[in-house]
Structures are given as structure tokens and as C-alpha cells.
Amino acid sequence: MASRGIKDQVAIVGMGCTPFGEHWDKSVDDMLVEASQEAYASAGITQDDVDAYWFGTLGSGVSGLTLSRALKIDHKPVTRVENMCATGSEAFRNACYAVASGAYDMVCAIGVEKLKDNGMSGLVGTPLPSDGTKPELTAPAMFSLLAPAYAEKYGVDETEMKDVLTRIAWKNHYNGARNPRAQFQKEVSKEKISNAPLIAGPLGIFDCSGVSDGSAAAILVRAEDAHKYTDNPIYVKALAFSAGPAAGPIDPDYDYTTFDEVVACAADAYAQAGVEHPRSEIAMAEVHDCFTPTELVLMEDLGFAERGLGWKEVMAGTYDLDGELPINPDGGLKSFGHPIGASGLRMLFECWLQLRHEAPADRQIKSVTEDGKTLGMTHNLGGAPGECVSFVSIVGSELG
Amino acid sequence: MRGIIGYGSYIPFYRLDRGAITAALGTGGGRGTRSVAGYDEDPVSMSVEACRSLVASVSESAITPDAVYFSSATPPYLDKTNATVIHAALDLPSHVFAGDIVGSPRSVNAALRSALASSRPTLIAAADVRSGRPGSGDEASLGDAAVAWLIGSDDDGPVIAEWVGGASSTAEFLDRWRLPEWNYSRVWEERFGEHAYLPLVTEAAEAAFEQSGIAPDDVDMVIIAGLHARAVRGAARAAGVADRPMADDLTGVVGNTGSAHAGLVLSSVLDQADPGQTIMVIHLADGCDVGFYRTTDAIANYRSARPVATQLEQGVGTVDYNTFLTWRGFLDREPPRRPDPVGPAAPPSFRNEDWKYAFVGSRDRSSGAVHLPPMRVSVKGGAVDDMERVAMADVPATVVTFTIDHLAYSLSPPTIAVVIDFDGGGRFSCQLTDADPAQVKIGNRVQMSFRRLLTADGVHNYFWKAKPLA
Numbered sequence: 001m002a003s004r005g006i007k008d009q010v011a012i013v014g015m016g017c018t019p020f021g022e023h024w025d026k027s028v029d030d031m032l033v034e035a036s037q038e039a040y041a042s043a044g045i046t047q048d049d050v051d052a053y054w055f056g057t058l059g060s061g062v063s064g065l066t067l068s069r070a071l072k073i074d075h076k077p078v079t080r081v082e083n084m085c086a087t088g089s090e091a092f093r094n095a096c097y098a099v100a101s102g103a104y105d106m107v108c109a110i111g112v113e114k115l116k117d118n119g120m121s122g123l124v125g126t127p128l129p130s131d132g133t134k135p136e137l138t139a140p141a142m143f144s145l146l147a148p149a150y151a152e153k154y155g156v157d158e159t160e161m162k163d164v165l166t167r168i169a170w171k172n173h174y175n176g177a178r179n180p181r182a183q184f185q186k187e188v189s190k191e192k193i194s195n196a197p198l199i200a201g202p203l204g205i206f207d208c209s210g211v212s213d214g215s216a217a218a219i220l221v222r223a224e225d226a227h228k229y230t231d232n233p234i235y236v237k238a239l240a241f242s243a244g245p246a247a248g249p250i251d252p253d254y255d256y257t258t259f260d261e262v263v264a265c266a267a268d269a270y271a272q273a274g275v276e277h278p279r280s281e282i283a284m285a286e287v288h289d290c291f292t293p294t295e296l297v298l299m300e301d302l303g304f305a306e307r308g309l310g311w312k313e314v315m316a317g318t319y320d321l322d323g324e325l326p327i328n329p330d331g332g333l334k335s336f337g338h339p340i341g342a343s344g345l346r347m348l349f350e351c352w353l354q355l356r357h358e359a360p361a362d363r364q365i366k367s368v369t370e371d372g373k374t375l376g377m378t379h380n381l382g383g384a385p386g387e388c389v390s391f392v393s394i395v396g397s398e399l400g
Numbered sequence: 401m402r403g404i405i406g407y408g409s410y411i412p413f414y415r416l417d418r419g420a421i422t423a424a425l426g427t428g429g430g431r432g433t434r435s436v437a438g439y440d441e442d443p444v445s446m447s448v449e450a451c452r453s454l455v456a457s458v459s460e461s462a463i464t465p466d467a468v469y470f471s472s473a474t475p476p477y478l479d480k481t482n483a484t485v486i487h488a489a490l491d492l493p494s495h496v497f498a499g500d501i502v503g504s505p506r507s508v509n510a511a512l513r514s515a516l517a518s519s520r521p522t523l524i525a526a527a528d529v530r531s532g533r534p535g536s537g538d539e540a541s542l543g544d545a546a547v548a549w550l551i552g553s554d555d556d557g558p559v560i561a562e563w564v565g566g567a568s569s570t571a572e573f574l575d576r577w578r579l580p581e582w583n584y585s586r587v588w589e590e591r592f593g594e595h596a597y598l599p600l601v602t603e604a605a606e607a608a609f610e611q612s613g614i615a616p617d618d619v620d621m622v623i624i625a626g627l628h629a630r631a632v633r634g635a636a637r638a639a640g641v642a643d644r645p646m647a648d649d650l651t652g653v654v655g656n657t658g659s660a661h662a663g664l665v666l667s668s669v670l671d672q673a674d675p676g677q678t679i680m681v682i683h684l685a686d687g688c689d690v691g692f693y694r695t696t697d698a699i700a701n702y703r704s705a706r707p708v709a710t711q712l713e714q715g716v717g718t719v720d721y722n723t724f725l726t727w728r729g730f731l732d733r734e735p736p737r738r739p740d741p742v743g744p745a746a747p748p749s750f751r752n753e754d755w756k757y758a759f760v761g762s763r764d765r766s767s768g769a770v771h772l773p774p775m776r777v778s779v780k781g782g783a784v785d786d787m788e789r790v791a792m793a794d795v796p797a798t799v800v801t802f803t804i805d806h807l808a809y810s811l812s813p814p815t816i817a818v819v820i821d822f823d824g825g826g827r828f829s830c831q832l833t834d835a836d837p838a839q840v841k842i843g844n845r846v847q848m849s850f851r852r853l854l855t856a857d858g859v860h861n862y863f864w865k866a867k868p869l870a
Contacts, residue, residue: 121737122807131752132744132853132861133773135829137817141805145819149801152842201803247779249829250771252821256801 005272006100011226011233014043017349020214020337021183029070035215043219051104053078056091056111057341084382089344089391110217113339142384144201146293149256154308164311165292176335178363183210183337207292212337216345238272238394240265248386261390262301269392283373286347289332344380351376355397403562406550408454409667413834420721428535434655437544439727439811440851443472446546447525448489448850454548456705466520467497471508488757506685521552528658543655547663558698565612566691569604597631598638605639608690620677625662626684668708743856762787770826797822799844833865845869
């Protein structure tokens with residue numbers, strides 16, 4: 001028994017991604033049409049060429065019909081996928097396996113979320129009937145639990161910690177300002193970020209990802225077929241997923257400074273891709289910066305910083321757009337926005353642009369254009385510290 | 401010998417300065433403070449806390465009660481028995497009877513008479529959450545509290561205060577009344593109530609002295625309770641005990657707590673009583689009930705887990721008037737732009753009764769890992785179905801991490817969420833209540849407290865929160 005991976009067996013040959021934001025004038029169907037049409041055009045295909053679909057949404061519809069009705073898919077298999085905030089990645093992962101298995105020649109992974117039609121602040125779940133004993137924490141509250149635990153463990157004082165979180169938000173806003181598809185396309189000063197009204201713990205409004213609408217899609221084929229559709233395919237190097245025992249909230253051994261699930265699936269992904277030194281081998285990573293403390297902890301969990309030193313790397317600019325390892329060059333969940341079912345595919349869309357040298361000039365990272373690095377990574381998680389599902393993919397512009 | 405085997409009391413954390421009412425309204429209020437049940441408390445949850453205090457105080461040899469009575473003039477539920485919540489929270493076996501004796505402040509005396517007349521050990525919990533319309537005398541002078549008594553015979557555990565005897569008088573007159581849908585009471589002209597009550601006090605006191613063989617000069621301490629303040633002031637003279645020592649009625653700090661008040665003052669007196677003292681309780685409520693208790697030698701060994709004096713001194717928070725009005729439903733404030741809270745569903749609450757009400761988790765026999773909530777597969781080692789019950793409600797814990805949630809729905813934002821590790825094992829995440837957000841730190845010590853988390857669709861969601869360890 002082993003996780004063997006499907007390195008270099010599957011390629012992305014087309015992608016689409018709608019702008020993310022408050023799309024008062026667009027429905028779920030509208031966004032699905034736009035993302036899929038852009039993906040088809042980018043691969044130079046039509047809908048009839050697609051053999052099967054993996055469709056991800058957390059709550060903007062149920063079943064494959066949500067997609068097939070909107071796109072008028074003509075009796076093809078559509079699998080609806082849900083895995084919390086990692087839903088888009090999960091659609092992609094399963095679509096890749098369908099191609100690798102040989103079952104289909106060409107598939108589409110597509111994700112969508114419509115969050116802004118409910119009139120509420122923040123994310124809103126649909127609670128199951130329960131005994132009423134589960135803690136009622138909002139999403140920012142759950143992730144803000146990381147901040148005091150991290151600060152306590154590594155001796156970071158309250159002010160320093162706030163500066164670290166602020167710098168992460170500042171960086172992602174800086175990157176988003178160079179992204180015409182992002183929900184927030186403005187740089188925000190550190191003063192404004194740190195003085196914003198508090199939402200949960202030390203997190204102000206700018207420490208939270210954008211609640212938005214959007215859709216993203218990818219067209220996948222077997223690697224040997226990739227050049228029929230594009231000169232610059234992106235190859236799937238690794239797909240890893242981890243659902244843990246959700247031990248954090250019940251096990252005193254969990255200390256709220258790490259995501260065990262992320263550590264596990266990152267290790268699996270690096271092994272699949274043959275990556276030994278992630279920090280130097282990977283050109284860029286899109287990570288799940290749902291809230292600023294999450295990005296901080298992820299830097300250590302993904303092996304981009306030594307334990308307890310991630311905060312210093314953040315302050316040193318290691319993860320800036322022009323830094324050693326650019327993190328979230330598209331602005332991340334923070335600035336690009338977080339339409340849940342679409343986010344995992346949106347992360348891949350940035351790898352698609354950056355590794356193909358197609359990102360806007362003011363955002364194109366030098367690790368690709370000048371240093372010749374060819375690997376991009378996406379990390380997507382769903383749940384809360386101590387009880388989450390985690391996904392890591394590694395993709396690359398070259399075989400081998 | 402039959403009488404009180406144990407007692408407990410619960411005064412909520414918050415106080416309202418009566419001057420804050422005057423400052424806001426230009427009328428009402430007065431001097432001193434009143435106790436205020438938190439937005440997450442009600443007579444049932446406070447009764448559970450009073451009963452827990454009782455359980456922690458009585459000798460371990462005291463036996464399980466045969467019946468539990470809940471008494472309140474402000475019961476959270478009608479049609480549905482409230483006492484079953486207390487029964488469940490105390491993890492009592494199903495053969496123990498639980499029933500309500502509710503409706504008026506006199507109901508508590510019905511419960512006491514029944515318990516004293518019985519031959520079996522009986523647990524009584526009484527509590528009110530009292531208010532009045534803004535600016536009213538009730539709003540300022542009343543208070544919130546709960547008390548509990550374990551009534552029984554020496555066979556059931558050492559009796560610390562013997563019931564010597566008593567008598568009652570009854571009359572039908574309109575003193576105080578409230579319709580079920582009202583959140584305030586109406587009262588008739590005060591002087592009329594005094595006119596009606598005082599002869600009833602005299603009648604009951606004379607009969608009680610005669611029935612019990614006690615003379616007024618034998619009385620070491622007099623307790624007078626009742627919601628009619630003017631009649632209460634005249635009751636000592638009417639009962640012929642104006643020259644006997646009078647217990648502090650606690651109204652200056654706590655207010656008059658209605659159903660709980662006679663018991664609360666009695667708790668305060670018993671906290672300090674020596675053996676052989678005769679205590680007279682005079683309770684004015686639609687008549688008058690007079691009773692005598694005599695403390696026994698056993699009271700010298702009784703250690704109240706939470707004496708009234710300690711509750712008055714320690715861990716007291718101030719609630720501002722706007723917040724008080726909000727909690728009591730007199731100020732309908734703009735809610736956050738979030739979904740309405742959802743109440744608990746009946747079947748899962750029924751399945752998980754031990755967990756939800758008594759905070760009973762499971763401990764893996766092989767690894768020792770404590771699971772909150774109880775689980776079938778161990779988080780340590782994966783053993784399946786090798787768990788035993790572990791009662792965690794009385795185990796102290798330490799804050800591991802925390803957050804202040806400004807977004808979550810609450811009648812009293814922001815909420816404080818804590819991750820806590822229990823002494824000896826077990827972790828849980830929950831709200832921290834009765835605490836100042838600015839004081840929360842990793843390493844804070846906490847204890848569990850039974851609360852009403854919310855009410856949705858008329859369903860009260862009872863469960864546990866953490867609060868600072870006293």
C-alpha cells in the first residue's frame with residue numbers, strides 16, 4: 001500500500017477563471033458558462049470534445065445537474081464534488097485520476113461558488129440537526145486560535161505578531177493590486193490593515209479572505225496528447241490529499257501551531273514529485289491564506305521555513321512577489337477572493353499563467369523567467385485548525 | 401429526625417448598579433446593586449449550579465434523592481417539565497422522579513412541604529430570574545438567584561438543620577400577578593397588600609409557635625422573605641419577633657430573588673450557624689408560611705462549597721444598564737448580519753443526554769485518552785468500543801488558546817472562545833462566560849458551568865461553558 005502518484009501522466013491544456021468578486025449581475029450559471037468557455041477557448045476545443053466533468057461546489061447547487069443544466073452538456077458524466085474549502089482542488093484531483101486511468105481522453109474540472117446572494121456577513125454554513133453542543137465559532141475565530149498559540153510557543157510578542165499578520169495581508173493586497181481578476185485590486189497600507197476593526201482575536205477585516213463569487217475551470221488530457229492542444233502544457237507532478245482524525249479539538253497533544261494534515265499531504269506530494277528541497281526547488285506556491293495566521297503556519301508546514309521561524313521569514317520578505325519564494329503572487333484568497341468551490345482551481349490558474357510566462361508583467365515572478373524554475377504548487381485546505389482536509393498539488397512546465 | 405441534609409446557592413456573576421437606572425431614565429433605580437443572571441442563564445441553569453454546589457458540600461455518604469422538584473415563578477418551559485433538565489445535568493438515574501412545582505413564589509413552599517412530609521430524600525431547586533418594566537420598582541429591587549436543598553432523614557445522611565415544625569395561613573387577594581406572556585409583573589397599591597398580609601403573618605406565626613412548642617424568645621435568628629417589601633418590613637412585629645436577631649436579607653446587594661430568596665438567606669444563615677440554633681423562616685406569598693429549623697451538631701462538619709458571602713465577594717462583574725435591558729428583552733437591538741441561531745434537535749439531544757446535560761465523556765481503557773464528546777474509536781491507538789464513562793463537569797481546566805469573536809451571534813458580543821485542557825486529560829473547545837475579554841490569557845484556569853446557550857424556535861439549548869475558576 002502506497003501513494004504512488006501519477007507524475008507526468010496528465011497535463012493541463014486549457015484553463016479559465018472568471019474575475020472573482022461581488023457579482024450582483026451574474027448567476028451561478030453565468031459564471032459556469034464564462035469559466036468553461038474560457039477554458040475551452042484556451043485549449044482550442046469545444047464542449048463536445050470533453051468526455052467527462054468533475055464539478056466542485058460547496059453549496060451553490062447539488063448534483064451534476066447544476067453544471068449540465070447550465071452548460072447544456074449532452075449526456076456526459078458529471079460528478080459533483082464537495083470537500084469543504086478544498087472542493088475545487090478535489091474536483092481537479094479526481095478529474096486527473098480519470099484521465100490517468102485511461103477511462104477518458106479529455107475531462108474538465110470546474111468549480112464555482114456564489115456566496116454573495118445570501119445577504120450575510122462572512123461565510124454561512126447550513127448546520128445539520130445536532131444536539132447543540134458543538135462550539136459555534138465563526139471561520140475567522142477558528143483560525144485566529146492559531147495566533148496566540150503560535151506567539152506563546154515561539155516567544156513572539158503581541159505587537160510583533162500583529163506586524164507579521166499585517167505584513168502577510170499587505171503582501172497579498174500588493175499582489176492582488178497587480179491582478180485584474182482579483183476581488184481587491186488595491187494596495188492597502190500596513191497602518192490601515194493593522195488599525196482595522198477586529199473581527200476575531202488579533203484579526204481585523206484585512207486579515208480575512210474576500211467573500212466572493214467566481215468560477216474556474218481546467219481541461220485535462222493525457223500527457224502524451226498535450227501538445228495537440230498547446231505548446232506549453234502544465235504537467236501534473238503530484239496530487240496529495242489528507243483527511244485526518246480531527247484530533248485537534250479533543251487531543252491535548254495538538255498545540256494549534258500547525259496543521260498535521262498539511263504536513264502529511266505535503267510530504268506525500270514532495271515524494272510523488274521527487275522534490276527534496278521545496279523552498280529552493282519550487283518557483284512559487286499558491287497557499288490557502290483564508291486568514292493571515294493560516295499563511296504563517298503553512299510556511300512552516302509546507303517546509304518553506306524552519307519551525308518557529310516562519311514569522312521572521314515573513315518580515316524579511318522571503319515570500320514577497322520579488323522574494324526568494326513568492327507566495328500567492330495572484331493575491332491569494334485574501335485579495336483574489338474565496339469563492340469556495342472555485343478557489344483550488346483558481347490557484348492552479350495562477351500556476352498556469354506564471355509557469356507559462358503569461359502573468360501580467362508587473363506580477364510575473366522572476367524565479368520562473370530568470371532563475372528558470374519550472375515547478376508551481378497549490379495548497380488548499382478545508383475545515384479548521386486541528387480538524388481539516390488538506391490538498392497539495394505540484395505542477396510543472398516540463399516533463400521529468 | 402427530618403430536615404435539611406444539604407443546601408447550596410447560586411448568585412450569578414453580574415451586578416447592576418441601581419444608580420445606573422436612575423442615570424439613564426431620570427427615575428427608578430436607587431442605591432446599592434441587584435444580581436443579574438447572565439444572558440446565558442435562566443432559572444433552570446442557575447438551579448443546576450446551586451445543586452452542584454449542594455452536591456459538592458454534602459458528605460459523600462448522602463444518598464441519591466428519590467425525587468427532584470424544581471420551583472420557580474419564572475420557569476423557562478411550560479408543558480415541558482423543567483426539572484428533567486436538572487435531573488439530567490446531575491446525571492441522576494432514571495428511577496428518580498423529577499417534577500416542577502412552579503407558577504408563583506409560594507410554589508417553593510409547596511415543594512418544601514411535600515419534601516418534609518415525605519419519608520424519602522428529596523432534592524429541591526428554586527430559582528427566579530426577575531425583572532420589571534424599565535423604571536419600575538421591581539426592576540431595581542428584585543434580583544436573580546437559585547437555591548437547592550436536600551431534605552431527608554438521618555438515614556439519608558446527617559441532618560444539619562432539623563425541621564421543628566411550622567404553620568401557614570392563606571387568603572385570596574390581588575397583591576402581585578403576571579400573565580404567562582408578560583415579562584413583568586403588576587402589583588396592586590402597596591398599602592392594600594400590607595393590610596392583607598400582616599394579619600396573615602400573625603395568624604401563621606401564632607399557630608407555628610403553638611404547633612412547634614417554640615417560644616419567641618427561643619428564636620436565635622429570624623428570616624423574612626416575600627416580594628411585598630412593605631409587608632415584609634412589618635412582618636417581624638406582626639409575628640411577635642421584632643426583638644429577635646434578624647438575618648441580613650441581602651436585598652441591598654442581591655435584590656429580592658423571589659422563589660429563591662428565603663432559601664438564599666437561609667443558606668447565608670446556615671453558612672455561619674452553630675449547632676443548637678433555632679431559625680425562624682417567615683415567607684409572605686399569597687398568605688404566610690412560617691417554619692422553624694434547629695441546627696444540629698452535624699452542621700459543625702458541614703462545609704459549604706460556595707458560601708453566600710464568598711459569592712458576594714468574589715468574581716463579581718458589573719453589567720451596564722443598556723446590556724441589562726438587552727438581555728431582558730426590553731431593548732431590541734440590531735442583530736449581526738448572520739443567520740439566526742438554530743436550536744438543538746430532539747433526537748440527537750436525547751441520544752446524547754449524558755454528554756449534553758451531564759458533560760460525561762468517554763475514556764479509552766487502553767490508552768487512557770479522554771474524549772469530549774464521547775466517541776467509539778479512540779484518538780490514541782484507535783481502539784474500538786473500549787470506552788468507559790468519565791464525568792468531567794467538576795474537573796478544572798487550563799486555557800490552551802483563545803479568541804475573541806466579534807462576528808458570532810450573541811446577545812452579548814463579543815463572545816470568547818477557548819480551547820481548554822482538563823486536569824488529568826481531555827480537551828474541549830467552548831465559550832468562556834462570566835469573563836472580561838481583556839483578561840483572557842493562555843494558562844488561565846477555568847471550570848465548567850451549566851448554561852442556556854441560546855433559544856431558537858422556543859427550544860432552549862442547555863449545555864456547558866467554561867468560566868474563570870473561582
